[in-house]
Amino acid sequence: MEELKKRLEERENELNIKNKLIKSKTEEIAELKKEIEDYKAAKDAKTISQYESKFNTLEERIQDKDARITNLEKSIKQSNDLLSEYRDYKEKFEKLQKEFDEQNSKLKDLENIKAELETKNRDLTYKVENLEERLEREIKSLKAVHQKEIEEIETAHSEKVKSLKYKLAPTQIFLKYANKQFVRAMTRPNEGIILILDETKQKWILDYSLEPNLIERRTAERQARSIAKTGFNIGGNRVGVRYQLEIAEQSIVPEKLLRDQHKYNV
Numbered sequence: 001m002e003e004l005k006k007r008l009e010e011r012e013n014e015l016n017i018k019n020k021l022i023k024s025k026t027e028e029i030a031e032l033k034k035e036i037e038d039y040k041a042a043k044d045a046k047t048i049s050q051y052e053s054k055f056n057t058l059e060e061r062i063q064d065k066d067a068r069i070t071n072l073e074k075s076i077k078q079s080n081d082l083l084s085e086y087r088d089y090k091e092k093f094e095k096l097q098k099e100f101d102e103q104n105s106k107l108k109d110l111e112n113i114k115a116e117l118e119t120k121n122r123d124l125t126y127k128v129e130n131l132e133e134r135l136e137r138e139i140k141s142l143k144a145v146h147q148k149e150i151e152e153i154e155t156a157h158s159e160k161v162k163s164l165k166y167k168l169a170p171t172q173i174f175l176k177y178a179n180k181q182f183v184r185a186m187t188r189p190n191e192g193i194i195l196i197l198d199e200t201k202q203k204w205i206l207d208y209s210l211e212p213n214l215i216e217r218r219t220a221e222r223q224a225r226s227i228a229k230t231g232f233n234i235g236g237n238r239v240g241v242r243y244q245l246e247i248a249e250q251s252i253v254p255e256k257l258l259r260d261q262h263k264y265n266v
Contacts, residue, residue, distance in 0.1 A: 173234070177195070194206075
């Protein structure tokens with residue numbers, strides 16, 4: 001665009017010079033024509049001959065001037081076309097420059113808004129971090145102040161709960177071995193294999209004195225030892241966890257007869 005503008009300015013200067021030259025030559029032609037008319041008005045042949053010779057020379061000069069004027073007119077037309085093209089480009093350039101300035105202004109506004117938001121974000125982040133640190137210190141302080149009270153309350157309630165459990169829970173729970181498993185019985189069974197939970201002594205007692213089948217005894221004993229380790233589920237709570245297992249009566253029987261594939265009856 002700058003190069004085109006420079007070329008147009010050069011063309012305009014050249015056009016001004018040529019216009020001045022055309023004006024000068026036009027005036028010169030007018031003078032020559034006037035002289036020719038004066039020559040034609042002369043009476044003597046010698047003067048006429050001189051005038052004709054001079055006229056021919058002047059006519060040649062006029063033709064040369066006409067040719068130069070024609071070339072200048074073509075050059076002027078080209079310059080005018082170029083000037084018109086320049087004006088169109090200049091108008092488009094000014095329009096684009098205006099749009100660019102508007103967009104650039106909007107961009108600056110957006111950058112200012114962005115900078116303001118970033119500043120607010122930093123301020124809020126700083127406030128949040130300070131608030132979190134303050135709350136964390138307050139929580140630690142409150143925990144430190146009340147931790148001892150909490151521990152004392154937990155200990156007191158734990159002792160109370162334990163005491164209430166002992167008071168409310170039955171001192172003995174009876175389990176009867178039936179169909180290869182122990183089930184709860186509300187009273188002590190009079191026959192079969194019995195597993196008794198003694199809460200006062202915190203132990204399980206297995207009584208299979210009324211069961212003559214040694215295989216059943218062996219199976220029941222294995223289950224009783226498992227219950228003594230993991231406890232027995234009553235109402236969603238496991239009782240007798242990790243209690244000692246005591247066997248009320250044991251019969252001396254050869255080890256090979258206690259295997260599952262043998263049956264031995266007393």
